Amino acid sequence: MHTIDIRSGCIYPQAIPLSSITDSVEIIHFSDPFYRDKVLLLDSIIVVESKKSCLLFDRKGKYIKEIARKGNAPDEYPNCLALNEWNGNIYITDHNGVTKVYTLDGQFLETFLCPIDFLSTIGVLNEKEFVGYRINYKGNEKERMIFYGKDTVFNRLSYQKEYTEPKNYFFFRKDGHFVRTPHSLLMKELLNDTIYQVSSATHNIEPAYLLELDSLRGDESLRYSLENPEFELFRYTPYIMLLGEHNSTCWFTTVYSSYEQQKQIYATHCYDRKTNKVYSMELKMSLKDMGKDSQLLYDSTQYTPPSVNWDNFFPEQMSTDGRYLMSYRGNDILVIARLKKNPIAILQPDTNLRWHKVLLPLIILLILASTYFYFRHKKIRQALKQIKKQLSSNEEILKHYHIELEKMRKSSTETTASIQKSAELEQQIYLLEIQNEELKQHLAVREQKKQKTETERTHLSVSDEGYNLFIKLKAEPSYVFIGEKEHEHLCRITDKLYRQFATRLQTTYQELTKHDIETCCLLKAGLTNQELSIIFNNTPAAITKSKNRIKKRIGLNGDTNLDSFLQEF
Incomplete structure (x- = not known):
């Protein structure tokens, strides 16, 4: 199991140009609106589930044909809970757990029935086997997952803990969602920090990735304790959407409501299994990426989530082969970005280069400023030492003069010489006291300069x-x-x-x-x-x-x- 540390990444993602990790960007405007999360990207074609049927489009968004129609006939489907693909066939599962299989040409093949009702989502293990997941909405669900085939149940997984009934019900997208990757089937529950690999051999789940979130770690009890989970939940823990795998990397996104930054933070994360490094990004599209469709994206800003600008690229899905990231704008615009063969190789050097370019001049400036303040402070310190030394010497001389003057005043004989000597001593004492006053004023000024220099040096400290x-x-x-x-x-x-x-x-x-x-x-x-x-x-x-x-x-x-x-x- 791989541990992925995203404690700081989901709060402070790095702004990255989308073009630095992708080869191309396609903006597709469909003639028929589609349902979000009911989209399959298959090489040169796109399968979407629309209001009345399951449709096939080309990569330009041009309608090709209808694969299946909604209805109650044996070869129709009443509604769509999950849309999957396996070996070129399309699997449409309705809310009663009935899965119908169609070819891309629209030929109906067969039907599979799930042994239990009210599943939340369904994944395809192979052409004859499936796995279903049931969200624990009420806190007392017994059945968590079921592995089944036609008229066969291979395994059942149960919930291990019961909770009190929630204060409010809310359905979160991608909760327990199954993601097909080139080599495996993965799934992620909303408030579980583990990403599981679903095994068709053992009909069980195994931990594949552990997301390290520390104090932001998901807690299942939040689902049942919050008054308004739709608005409150992601102040406590990020909303994590699993995207898929590309070569040696695993991709997922997070949404976190930051009190500190006063906004929702949308981050895309790429974890490299080879180096055990994670890259947390806020992907930005340039006008070159958007091309002639930039106005189309600008006009669709109303469909972007809060705190997401019109030029943001926030992926919500990955193609099964791991080559493409997909982002939705409303229910008729799809933005598809093709990843470079090795996007990680692009990220690391650019990041280091940016730090070096920016930090090196600032560090040099800091060193020069520190050197200037050091010598300035040293000069002031030397002047202070000289003044204090002169003051100390003057005080000793004054002390000596006062003793001499006192002796002469106590003497019983007064001569012309002694009177003249007393006058000279009083004159010397007067001059020294004036000099000491001036020295003390100079000392006060120098002390202020010293304090100001220390303050300035503190203000340019690296720890500031x-x-x-x-x-x-x-x-x-x-x-x-x-x-x-x-x-x-x-x-x-x-x-x-x-x-x-x-x-x-x-x-x-x-x-x-x-x-x-x-x-x-x-x-x-x-x-x-x-x-x-x-x-x-x-x-x-x-x-x-x-x-x-x-x-x-x-x-x-x-x-x-x-x-x-x-x-x-």
């Missing part, structure tokens, strides 16, 4: 929270909730690195808003519109509009480039 935020935004742009604390950190670090940039900007252009200042600070750091759209959870077009508003408030004409202006400011 603001500095870490700045590096994270430059190295791996991701959505960040910028509150008062984050705004202060961003302005302070930008001031230190770029000659009081934020302060000068606020003073010179007082009409700029808080968000304008944040945008300018990030532009000064060299971030692009695309990266800003990720950080602010907005579209690149919205960032362009925001920059135009800043130009107007600053007083720049339309031809002036804001980025260039800020670099020179």
Whole structure:
């Protein structure tokens, strides 16, 4: 069994261009609406389950023919619980557990009947054997899984624990869903961190992958204890959708409602069995990926989940051969991305290169700043030592002069010489006291400079929270909730690195808003519109509009480039 650690990956996925791991992207607009999760991608054809029948389309979305029709006749199916394929035949299972088999030409072959009713989902083991799964909705279900064939039951698996009846019922997509891969059949239950391999030889399940989530680990009791599981469940544990396997990798997605980031986080994970590494990604499509259909995707934004931008690619299904990832937009648009032969080889070098390019200049800058502060601090320290030494010497001389003066005052004889000597001592004492006052003032000023230098050096420490935020935004742009604390950190670090940039900007252009200042600070750091759209959870077009508003408030004409202006400011 392989253990996959996604504790941080499901919260902080890395923004990755879809083109870096795929060879091509197809956007297919179907003439007939289809049901989500009832789609099969088979080489050059696509099988979908629609409102009235099971249909066959080509890869352009053009209708070819009808495979099976809904109805109550012997060669028709009443409804569709599961749509599967095996050896070129289509298996349609209804909600009563009746499976009907058809050829791609639409010829009806035979019928299989499940021994139990009300299954949640069904997988095909081979052309004559099946496995059914029943979700424990009420908490007291006995039967968990059943392995069966025609008029035969091979094995039954039971639930081991009972729960109280849930406060509210809700059906979650992909719960207990079976996924056919090139070499096996996998399944994943909603609140179970184990991905199982379903064996046709033993008619049983075996753990294949264990998802390490630590404090976010799924707990089956949540299904029954929450008032509104539909909205509350994924604050406690990610919603995990199993996609499939591609060569030596296993793919799945997570949805997690982050209180810290104030949004839902949609991540795609790729686990490599050879290296035991997992890559957590937020996949982004470029205009080149979308081609002439970019407007079509933009118009379908209403069908994307919350916190997902129109250019996001969030896969919900994988082809059986593991070569394609599929994403839905509504019930008539399918986005299909063909994976590179070895996408992992592309991911690792790009990630390292990005860190090196961004971190190296910042580290050099930090070293130079630290060196400057070190020598400046050393010079101040030496001056302080000199002043303190002079003060100590003056205090000793004053002490000596006071003793001499006291002796002369107590003397019974007063001569002209003694009177002159007393006057000289009083003059020396007066001058030394004035000098000591001046030295103490110099000492206070130097102490303030020393404290200021130490504060500045602390503000540029690697352990500084603001500095870490700045590096994270430059190295791996991701959505960040910028509150008062984050705004202060961003302005302070930008001031230190770029000659009081934020302060000068606020003073010179007082009409700029808080968000304008944040945008300018990030532009000064060299971030692009695309990266800003990720950080602010907005579209690149919205960032362009925001920059135009800043130009107007600053007083720049339309031809002036804001980025260039800020670099020179």
